[in-house]
Amino acid sequence: MDLVLPGLGLTFWMLLVFGLLMFLLKKFAWKPILTALHEREHSIDEALKSAEVAREQMAKLNSDNEALHKQAREERDQILKEAKEMKNEIIAEAKKSAEEEGKRMIQRATEEINKQKQNAIAELKGQVATLSVNIAEKLISNQLSNNAEQQAIIASQVNNLNNNQQAIA
Amino acid sequence: MPENKGLLILSKLQLFVLISVFTLFSPVFSFANEPVSEHKTEVKADTTAAHENHEISATEHSAAGHGEQHGEAVEAFNPGKMILDHVKDAHDWHILDYNGHPVGVPLPIILYDNGLHVFSSAKFEHGHAVVEIKGNFYKLHDGHIYKTDAAGTIEIGEKKAVMNAKPMDFSITKNVLALFIGAALMLFIFLSVAKAYKTRGKAAPKGLQSLVEPLIVFLRDEVIKPSVGKHYARFLPLLLSIFFFIFINNLMGLIPIFPFGANLTGNIAVTMILALIVFVVVNFSGNKHYWKHIFMPDVPVGLWILLIPIEIIGVVLKPFVLMLRLFANITAGHIIILGFFSLIFIFGQKSVGAGLGASVLSVAFTLFMSVLELLVAFLQAYVFTLLTSLYIGSATEEHHHAEDHH
Secondary structure (H helix, E strand, O other), X not given: OHHHOOOHHHHHHHHHHXXXXXXXXXXXXXXXXXXXXXXXXXXXXXXXXXXXXXXXXXXXXXXXXXXXXXHHHHHHHHHHHHHHHHXXXXXXXXXXXXXXXXXXXXXXXXXXXXXXXXXXXXXXXXXXXXXXXXXXXXXXXHHOOOHHHHXXXXXXXXXXXXHHHHHHO | OHHHHHHHHHHHHHHHHHHHHHHHHHHHHHHHHHHHHOHHHHHHHOOHHHHHHHHHHHHHHHHOOOOHHHHHHHHOOOHHHHHHHHHOOOOEEEEEEEOOEEEEEXXXXXXXXXXXXXXXXXXXXXXXXXXXXXXXXXXXXXXXXXXXXXXXXXXXXXXXXXXXXXXXXXXOOHHHHHHHHHHHHHHHHHHHXXXXXXXXXXXXXXXXXXXXXXXXXXXXXXXXXXXXXXXXXXHHHHHHHHHHHHHHHHHHHHOOOOOOOOOOOOOHHHHHHHHHHHHHHHHHHOOHHHHHHHHXXXXXHHHHHHHHHHHHHHHHHHHHHHHHHHHHHHHHHHHHHHHHHHHHHHHHHHOHHHHHHHHHHHHHHHHHHHHHHHHHHHHHHHHHHHHHHHHHHHHHOOOHHHHHHO
């Protein structure tokens, strides 16, 4: 029966000690502990949140970078393409002008050649005329002395003439 | 949530460490305690040399003018008496018997009987001597102090009730000393932890701090916050104090050597005060919905006559059950462990061999029970705190039915 009957002394001391204990713990232990825990949790929360924000900013920055990269690449491609086109154009133009120049030179050369030919023909014609006159002079002077010889001279002269003409032609 | 889970795992880990430490040490303590705490049996079971001691002690007892009751106790081992003596409060802290003489720590006796009387419990000589203080005579009989005449006569009335008058006894008994030690330990732990929080600021917990913090966070987030509701912060100091008081004193009660091992949380006076505090707090924090629920329940008026008494009984019954549950669980744990040890001496009375054989089993069972008691130590503290939180929660919650009607 003693077991289930609260003793006066222990009841009194329990009330006193537990009351005091609770007061002291509340004031000097639970308050600082719970406040510190709360503050720490709060700061961890804040840190997590700011980390999240930083992560988002990082992601945004990354995507910005990506876009910049892409743009730069496109620009480079564009420039390269333009350069290539320009190169092709220049080459084509150079080719064209070179061709034209060549043609013009050939034409000029042909013209020159023709002119020289004309000149040569004209000169030849003059010489032939002089020669003919000379021959004729000689013929006329020879005819007067010898008839047979006259015939031979004429024949050789004509032969000469033919040969000359063939060479000219 | 994952943070809480992590902390919970941590607390489980630390509990595991605690359990393993106790498991390692409990047999050592048990062995240290067992042969000495019940010398009476050893006297009976041991050799003739011990038997002579027994004879000497018996003669000494009779020389001290002692009654036949004590003589009987020496004759045969009485497990019931031994267990009850260990489980109950006492005026001195009995550690062991040596050569038939009890060895223990005498404690101060404080009596209020027309003035305050303070003296050492050693003066009672374990109930053999009558103490005279300022013309009053006191005698220790069955763990209680009675007023007697100069010869120390104890009048036994019907049903073995003692008829002598009892002075008001505010003695520092075994349990009171254990209470002081427990309170001092709690103050030491939590004040140093509080200091650690102050000096370390928001840094990660360290040492004692990391042992206590998971428990505090677990109680706050998993027990108190969900049970009490939005006003939980106001009740945190009380509930944490109650939890750690029960838990620490439960654990201390499991260490079987002075200055621990007192059955403090298994004492009805201690659990009664705890339950009383819960009763007062619950009813003083009860809002109008709480009182309306008791005195004007949501049932037809005709049923009020039936329901109001039930509700009022419920108000008292809740803390009453808290008191009984803690008392019964902890006392039962102590009784079972002591019971297993008694087996050694019961068998030892038949033969030494049987006693040795029984001791193997007994130690194994005690080891098992000690581990189980570690679980119970936590569980009972947890259950007491959880139920208190629920009672406070139901007393302070805003009534949803009433809100629906508005």
